[in-house]
Each structure stands twice: as C-alpha cells, then as structure tokens.
Amino acid sequence: MQLPKRLNKIHGTFFLRKFLLNISGNYCRSLCLFSFLLILLCSTSGFPQSRLDSLKTSFEEETNDSLKVVYGIQMLREFHRNEHKEEEEYDLARGLIQKALNTGDSLLYARTLDNLGLLYRYHQRYDEALSLHTKAFNLVEDMEVDPVHKMIFANNAGVAGRYNQRYDTAVSYYMKALKIAEEENDLKNIAIAGNGIGNTLGNIPGRQDEALTYFERSLEAEKQRGNSLGVAMNYLSISDYYIDKEEFTTARKYLDELLRINREREDNYGLAITYEFYGKSYLEEGKDLDKAAYYFEDALSRFEKIGDAHQQAQIQGSLGDVRFKQDRLVPAKSYYEKSLELAKDLNQHGLIMKNSYQLAEILERQNQPSAALQYIKQGKAYEDSIKLEEQNVEIAALIRKYDIEKKEDHIQLLEKDKALQQTLLDNQQQKLERRRILMLLLGTGLLFILVIFLLQYRNHQMKKKVNARILKEEKEKMKAIYERNLARAEILVTRLRVNPHFIFNSLNAITYLIQSNQNAKAMKYLVVFSRYTRMVLETSQKHVVPLSEELKLTQYYLTLEKNRFEKDFTFEIKGEDAPEVEKILIPPLLLQPLIENAIWHGLLPSKRETKRLLLEVIPEGEIVKIIIDDNGVGRSGIEKRSAEKDHKSMGMQIIKERIELFNKSYSGHIDCEVIDKKDEQGKPEGTRIVFKLKQKILSENPAELLS
Template sequence: MVFRFLVILVFGHFSAFANPEFDSLKAVIELDTSDHNKIRTAIYLSRQIHRANPSDEDDFYYAELALELSSLQTDTLLIAECYDNLGLLYRYHSFYAKSTPLHIKALEFVKNLNVDPYFKMRFANNAGVSARYDQAFDLAVDNYLYALKIAERENDLRNIAIASNGLGNSLSHIEGKSEEALSYYLKALESESQRENTLGMAMNYLSISGYYLRKQDYTTSREYLDKLLVINTERKDQHGIAMTYEYFGHSYLEEGRNLDLAQDYYQKALGVFSEIDQQHKVAGILLALGEVGQKRNEPATSLRYFKQAYTIAKEVHNKALLMQSSRMLSRSFEGMGDFSQALKYFKTFEAYKDSLNLIEQESTISGLRMEYDFEKKENELNLLQAEKDVQTQQFLLTEEKFKRERIVLFGLISAILVITLVIILSLRNLNLKKNLAIQQEEQKRKELQATYQNDLLQAEILATRMQMNPHFLFNCLNSIKLLIQKAQNRDAIKYLTTLSRFIRDILQTSKMPTVTLSEELDLTKKYIELEENRFEEKLDLKVCLKNISEEDLQRTQVPPMILQPFVENSIWHGLLPSNREVKRLSISIAKENDSVMISILDNGVGRQSKPVNQSNSHKSMGVTITQHRIELFNKITNSHMELSTLDHKDNNKEPKGTEVKILVT
C-alpha cells in the first residue's frame, strides 16, 4: 500500500484531476509526523476524490489507508470513523453487502463508549441505509430503532426524521408491518415540519404517497403528491418536480382508469429529466410510456418507447435498465408474432439478469469475506493484547523482586535466613504465576486456532458448492439450447419451466449446510424429471423405502444435492449408452441399525465401458466435488458418511450395471 502511495505521489495520479487542493492534502499525508492528522486528512481526501470523480477508485485507496493507520491508534472513535467512511464509499458505489458490516463495526466500537451521541446515531442510521438497500430489512429495522431511541432521548429532530423515514421504508417491505410503516412516515414528516426542512418534508410526502400507491388508495396517494408538487415548485427543485410528475403517472397507470393522464404526466416528467440531463431517469420514463402504450393496445407506440429506453440504457451502461428494457422488447415482439426478435432480446435480458445476479453474489461473498477478516483481525488483536498483559505482569513481578532485593541489601544480617525464605517463596509464587499465564495463553491460542479452522472449513464448503451448481446448470442450459436449435420450442418452454421450479427449490436451501434426507430425495426426483426431458427414451425409476419411516428421513441430515452427481452418472454414463430395452434406475433407502443406507442402482453398461466419444481420462467433476463435500461434511458435523461403488456383472462376466452406496451414520 505504501509503495502504491509513493507511485501516486511521483506520477501525479488522480486520473485527469490535477487539483492543487489534492496535492496539498497528499503532502500532509506524506510529511506530517502526526498519524492522527494523516488519518483525518486521508478520510477527507477520500471524500473529495469521490465528489470530484466518482469513478476514480483512489477514493477507496485513501479510505483504506486511513483505516490501516488507525489500527495502530488507541483512539477508538477515530477507528470507528474510518470504518464508517469506508462503508459510505462502498455504499456510494452500490456495494451494499460490503458497506453494511463496516457501518455495524463502527457502531460496535462506540456503543459502550462515552462519546457524542451524534456518532452513535450516524453509524446506526448508515448501517440501516446499507442494510435496507441490501434488502436485509430486519437488520435495517434493528439499527434504525437503535438510532431513533438515542435521537428521541437527545430530542434530535434531524435524526428522529432520518431514523423514522428509514423505519417506514424498511417496514413497508415486511409483510404485516405496513400500518406501522405509515406511523413512522408521519413521525418523520412531523419532525421535518418542526425543523421547517422542506427537502425532508418533500421526501416524506413522496414516501407516504408511495405507501398509499402500494395500498391501491390512488386518491390519497395523489393528495400527497399535490402537496409534494407545491413544495418542489416553491423550492424550484427540477428533479423533485420531475419525480412528482413520474409518481402521478405511476398512480394513473396502476389505477388504469385514465391512461391519458398517465401519459401526460410521464411526458412532463420526461421533459424535465431530459432538460436536467438525467438519462437513466429518461430511460425509466420511456419504459413507463411503453407500458401505457401496451395497456392502450398500441403495440407500435410501446415498441418505439421500449427501443428508445434500450438505446439510452446502453449509452449510460445501466445494466438494470438494459435488463428491464430487453424484457419489455422481448414481450412486445412476442405479442407481435416476431419470435426471432423476441428470442434475441430475451437472450439479452437473461444475460444482463445473470450478470446482475453474479455481481450481487460477488458482493455478498465479499461482504462475508470481509466479516471473516474482521473476526480474524480481532482475534489477532486479542492475542496481541494477551501477550501485552503477560509482559506487563512479568514486569510488575520483576519490579517487586527488585524491591525485595533492596530490602535484603539494607536489612540486618540477623534477618538473612528470614529474607532468604521469603525470596524462595516469592520465586515459587512467580513460577506458578508464569505457568498459569502460559497455560492461559496456550488455551487462548487453541481456541483461536479452532475458530479459524472452522471458518476455513465453512468457506471451503461454500467454494465447492459454487463449483458444483454451474456444472449442473451448464448441462441443463445446453439441453435447452439444443431444443431451441431443433425448433422444439414447446419442449424447450416446458423444460425451462421445470428447471425454474427446480432452481427455486435449490435456492431455498442454498444457504443451509445440510438438508433433511426427505428434502434431498424430493430434489433428486425433480432432477430425474429434468433429465427425462433431455432424451426420448423413458426411464424406469423406482424409489423404495425399506424399514424406514418419514420421521427417520426428516431426522437424517445430508449435504444439499449429494445424490444428484451419482444419479447423473447413472443416467448419462450408464443408461444412455446401454442397448437394453428397459433402462432401470432405482433409489433405495433402508434403515440399518442406527445408520441409513442409500443405494443408487442402474442396469447400464457399467464403469468399464465408455462411449466412443469419451476419453479414458474423463473424470466426473460432479462426483469429485461430491467426494470432497462428503469429506468436509464429516469434518464439521457429528454425522459420518461413507461412499462405495459396486460394479455388477452377469453370469458371463459382462457388466450389468453400477451401484453407488452411501452410508450415513
């Protein structure tokens, strides 16, 4: 990091910005001997860089430099401000999963400190905003309530309004909490009115209008929009006026009674957003106008608006708008019977949707990794503190020894025997204390190591699951692609529908390290249904439960998707190459004493025979990953799984199938 800082100073980085103020701030960081001044300057500089050019990533560099320098300080509030500042930058760049743990960390630092309540409210409200944007609404509510409690105790109207508005926006997304959300919106509006803050009043009028819009109370919603329009007009806030027109359009569009008024308000909003050059909002309004055209049964008009929105979305590189406009274009072309264009834009929609999902997953994983790094760093700091305490204790004991020695030097000769006895007892006491300190230090080290190993195993499980899911999804997507290439569109749609239901079930258990055997069996049945759609031959599937109850199935825990790779191998490498008229696949589950035996048996060609187009070096990636997952499962759970594979042969020593056995103890 220091090397990168020197490079920046030498080559005058900061993109295209040669700002004298930035140069002076960099000089302070380089030359000032006070780390406190360097940290404050780095925080301020990171904010200024972001304001000057949000795309310049040096804002992160200086925010991280401030945090690194603060780790050597004893000023806990300053450390918390560094975490909060880095969290704000991540939030400004829409990395909410990374931002939230930073704000929460900042709040944890000051929660029990006697500091200005402003910092506690600020850090809690920032944590609430990031969590709400990350759709972690329960977490957002907890932080907003904490900030509101302090704000009401301090009679801080500004933070009462901020926390109340955040609570309203969070609770409105939680089922059964809509009425409570409205009460907080009104509380925020009252606080902003007392402060005579027209911008805050405008924000809450818009929130309350949106609340009634979701309740389909369009009349009340527009009453608040009327008040909002008056305030924004008085403030000469062009963006606010355009937003008001947009929400008027939304209310009339959703009501569906006066589409002419909806179109008029959208046109007004379009004009203002175009005038203030907010192209992403222009694209959004064009999409809304396209929806109006659809409801008025004007396909050509709606198609024109959707195309304009798509063009602008490409110009501003907004993936969310590109995904939405592609979807609307696909539906429009499908309704017009132009299936080629419909498929083209549907593929574009899927591509951007996958891209956004991947970005969200990467952000979430980075957030989890960041939390893990925080815990690891805390453990290291605790260990350093423990070592420091031991050194302090040793110093005190040594000092005490010197005092006793001075007493001995100035004592009478007649007291030598007594003093010698005291020294012996003291040395014994010192050794006991040293041994106790060493034992405590060793115990702490073992606890930290165990925590680290457990976290490492959990991260490894997550990595193997992320390897396995693409392996299966790529096969399914290739099958859909093949059906489309064969013009079997109806079969492709049916297959895609079945796949979507299957993935939905997978996502419900994606965050759980284990599932019940009953759930795993249901997932496997759905998987086999997917595979049956991928070729014309019919599988003879039998699922047999032997001497085992539903309660046993619910009680037995296994890793998610543990059976799928073996079923896949049976189908694709055992049954499909087989010439048998009846291709059988049986899954049997039996209770054996306190264990459960799972058997997957096929009557295929066996493992020794391979298709012509398959090399001898081929190895199932899914089975390899599954074996690794079983090893991890055995390490971190009280259960134990054993895997074995049997090759069955007939009387002529010819292969007649393969059987995979999984014993869960």
C-alpha cells in the same frame, strides 16, 4: 401464427420473470427515493477542487496517525464528490481502516468501517455495506462517545439492510438510532430513523399500515427543524405509500404539497421526481393513462436538461409501460428501445433485463417470434450476469472480511504481549517510586517546619499592612461617594440646560404647520413631540439609560428637526437592532447636542442638494462605536460665523464635561473624537464624530456598570 416449440419453452419463463419484477416494485420505488436524496445531497454539498487539494496536503503532511485518519476520511469524501474513481476510493478507504487499527482508537476504527460502508452502499453493494455499518455500531454501542456517532452508524446500517432486503435487521438498527435520537432530542436523526423505518415497513407484507405512523413522525420532526428538503422527502414517501395502497387521490394530495415545496425551493431535480411520481400514480390507477404519459414526459424533459441519464432510462421504460397498457405497441416498442439503449450505456443490468422481456412480449404480439426470441435470450443473459455478479461480490466481501478480522486478531495478540511487558515495567517502577516517596516524605517534613516559621512571621507583617490599608480605603471610599454625588448633580444641571432649547424650536415648527393649515402634518409631529417629551420626563431621574432608548429618543428628535427643512434633508439610523444595543448604558441626551450641531450649524448652512445625516452603531469586539456623520459645511465653515462659533464651543464643552463626569462616576469608559472630512482638494465635506465605548460597559446586568 403460433410460436416455434423452442420459443414457447423460453417464453414460459418470461411470465415468471415478469411476476418477479412486479413483486419487487416496492424495492425499486425505495431505491428511487434513495437516489433522489443521494443526488440532492451530492449536488448541494460539493466543494471546489481547492478544498480537495487542501485536504490532500493536510493528509500527506500530517504525522499524527489519528489526525491523519480524520483528514483521510474528509479527503476521501471530497475525492468521491469531485473525481469519483471507484477502485482508488476503495483502496484509500481500506488503507484508512489499517491506520485506524494501528492507533488502537475504537471510535476512529468504527468511523473508517462506516466510511467504507458508505462507498459500498453508493455502488449498491449493500451486503458488504451492511456488514461494515453494523460492525461500526456494535464497536461503540456501549462506549462513552458522542451519541451522534451511534445514531449515524445505526441509521447507515438500517439503510444498507433495507436495500439488501434484510428488513428485520434494518428495522432493528433504525429503532436503535431512533431511541438514541429521542433521548438526545435530536430532531435530525429522529426524522432520518423515522423515515427509514417507514420505508422498511412498507416493504414487509402485512405491516405497510405501520409505515405511515413513522412517516408522519419523521415529517413532523423535519417541519420543526424547518428542513424543506426533509419535508419533501417525507411527502414523497407518504405519497408512495398511498400509491401502494391504491388510494390515489390521497397520494396526489401529498404530491401537490411536494410540488409546492419544490417550486418554492426552485429545485428542478425535485420537480422532476415529483412529476415522475404523478405519472406513477396515474399509471398504477390505470384510469387516465394519457395523464400518466403527460407527467412522465414532463419529468423526462427535466431529467434531460439536468443530464441524469439513469432517470431518463427509467422514465423511458415507464412511458413504454403506459403505451403498452394502452395496447399502443408501436410507441411502446420505441420507448422500450430508447430505455434499453440508455440502460446499456449505463450498464444497468436490471433495466436491460426488464426492457428485453417487454420488447420480447411486444414482438410476440406482432408475430415476430425470431426477434422476440433474441430479446428473451438477451434478458436471460443479463439475468444470469446479475446473479453471477452478486456471487462475485459476496465472495470478495467474504475475503475482505476475513482479512480485516485476521488483522484484528493479530493486533489483539500484540496488544496482549504489550500489556504483559507493561505490567513487568510497572512493577519495577513501583519499587523505585516507593523509595522516592520515602525520601520525599523526609524532605517534606523539614520543609514543612520551615514553612510554618515563615508563615508566622509573614502573618505578623501582613496584619500591620492590612490595618494601614483599611484606614486608607475608608478615606478613599468617602471621597469617591462625595465625588459621585457631585458628578450626578452636575449631570442633572447639564440636562436641564440642553432640553429647553430643542423644545422651543419644536413648538415653533409645529405652530408654523398649524398656522399654514397643514393640520395632518401638524398632528403627526405633535404625536412625535409628545412621545419625545414623555421619554425625556421618564429619563429625567436616571443617570444612565440604555443606548436603545437614546436611539429612539434621537429618532424622534430627527423626525421633528426634519420638519425644519424642505425635501433636501435625509437621516438614517443603522445598527439599532444589534444585540449589544440593549446592554450599553450611556448618559441620557448625550447624542442630541452633537446631532443638533450637525443639523443647525453643518447641514442648514450647506448648499448641497441633499443634506444627509447618519447615526450608526458598530460593535467591534470589546469596543462599540457610535458614529455621527454629516455632509455639511464642516467646522471650518462654522468658524467663519462668530455667533455660531460660541454656540458650538459651548455645546462641545458640555459634552466633554458630561463624558468626564461619566468616566469619573462609573466603571465604563467613553472616548469621543471629532473628525473633519475633506475632499481631494482639501475642501470641507462635513464632520464625523466617533464615540468609543469599552467592553466593560457591556453587560447582561446593567447594574454592574455602577460597580
């Protein structure tokens, strides 16, 4: 059946439009990549409504114009994330530009221009966005400002230029951002600029091969940063590059890596995009269209769960393309109709136009020329509306650009007039200043003579005081050296009293294991015992040791003492990996006697099923705490046993003496507190000992402790 003449005439334009849609394929893919990143960023960077309310309050109450603009930019971004009212956002952004102009701060003005550009870009008004981003960068390019602002403005200009198909402009600004990022060794912006250049070059005929170099450079930077989202974006870009090159096997290798990353991230949106690009690769290859349909359907189900209607509309159209290539016109028609329905709900004029033309071609093949003609008319209407909307946007952009430039010119004239008035005022102030200077010089001369006389008298008096102080300090120094040597000798004697007691108990415990044929266990404790004794010998000549060594020695001690119990004794050491542990110096074997008391006189007599001992290091600003906590019988239980009372009193006396000697001999200071723990009925629940070391003990250079 032949078409009517009128339909033939309209149908002649159909294939031209289809051709134009095909050559813009790279642009559409780039737009998909941009949407992927934008949606991910929006979904992962949202703040609760209270954050927006807080910023609104700060914005309204702020009286300083510059700070008000800064709060306004932050508030606008939160407003966009939470409420997304387009016209209100534009009005607020333009108001911030005016406020920034009034401050005369060029960087702040540039930030407000860039902020409005981001809003335009989000709503795909790329021409207006490009103008604002480039203006923002040009304002600060030669200024001494934080380079991160220059990189942000340049990268934003590159993005807007790329989506506006101004590829030369896009590459130019991306290159500027990349140069600054390399000078600053800013991996984040190296990755952003590199990816942007790659996507831009991929749209320029004859330069697609250069794109891969920049994608790989961006990928390497993201790997160095450990940014899995950035790595995923580059894998997606590289796979799209190989799809365009029709190297489908290589493209799918990168998609495999992208799939692995998104599974690790548990990123459902990323998985949906990945499956969509798997489908595109098989669709473009044309060999296994059923597999293409399988991946598109998987992606579609994920976007339906997410609630992303835009992507659903796009994939319904892609499924229609698959069935159309298979010459399965009935399911193809169904998919195109679903895509068209969603596109109309979303007001996506481009997708409506494409689906209308595709449905027209299917109906033509099904010998339904009247219905085909209706779809061609619909496609033509939306094609014309796209052009008209673009013209309206351009006109509005020109008007706004003129208004901003007019305001800038007016402000510049006011600044020039203000500068002239300031010059006249400065001249008058200079005359008054010269008179003041003359009077000050005369007064200063008289004062100078008086000061010289007073200084001479003061120097004479100071010499007498200094000589007397030198004699006093010499005597005090000799006394301090004597007391330090005496203190070190007393510490050494104390250490020799503590160690033999524990060594005797440990050897008895190991002997018992050997006699009871527990050889493996005996070997284990012999190794621990040998390490313990070696550490004791190594520290025997030291007056202070790092807390890390003391904790390690304590762990060996507790391991050996655990051998004395059955399975009812547990111990735990916390905080040993804190950075401060390496910087703290304490007297050696300071903790062991207290831990020994806790085990032998607190836990061993206890009838609890689980006997627990905790040693914890807690940095608290300028003070570091060392806590020894047990759930034994407490000191009141020990006092009932006179023999044990004498032993404990002697141990605590030794500890107190060592702390006093340490505080007397070194610049640091240690406090020790013993706390009796009790339950609600007042019964003992154990003992807690708290050491407090003041910040002066902490130092990158332990030698400072001896000063």
